[in-house]
Amino acid sequence: MRQLLLSTALLSMAFVTCGTVAQAQPRWWGAWPPERVSGLVHRVHDDLNRGYHSGWRFNGHDRGRLDHAEGRLNEFAEKWHDQGRFDLHDLDHAIGDIQHVVDDNHMSGGERDALWHDLGDLRHMRDAYERHEIGRW
Numbered sequence: 001m002r003q004l005l006l007s008t009a010l011l012s013m014a015f016v017t018c019g020t021v022a023q024a025q026p027r028w029w030g031a032w033p034p035e036r037v038s039g040l041v042h043r044v045h046d047d048l049n050r051g052y053h054s055g056w057r058f059n060g061h062d063r064g065r066l067d068h069a070e071g072r073l074n075e076f077a078e079k080w081h082d083q084g085r086f087d088l089h090d091l092d093h094a095i096g097d098i099q100h101v102v103d104d105n106h107m108s109g110g111e112r113d114a115l116w117h118d119l120g121d122l123r124h125m126r127d128a129y130e131r132h133e134i135g136r137w
Contacts, residue, residue: 032125032134037086040121041077044098045070047114054107062105069097086129095122 048070052063076090102115128134 044118054111
């Protein structure tokens, strides 16, 4: 009887300990874990950087649009990385600025296509956030 009580007590303590550890971990749901958000942002940064080196001679407006898009994406990325905060306002501005780069900058088809694809992915990510598929719950 004593052994049964001891076993039951140890088993109960194990469940409590595991439950406490599980509660301490942030829970992420859906198809957009933090690594996927960060990976997309990193890929867009890389594609914007390729835009700088596409071989076209940029005028001041072209470079300014790239700089502005890069800055807006950095604002979103910093809040996401440092605070775990998905700032929809910053993301919307970054999407708009990247759209201006795609619409107005002189660059090769490959760089433009990559940014066009990135825009679709960023919009998809924004929609996933609005469906509560990104973030802590």
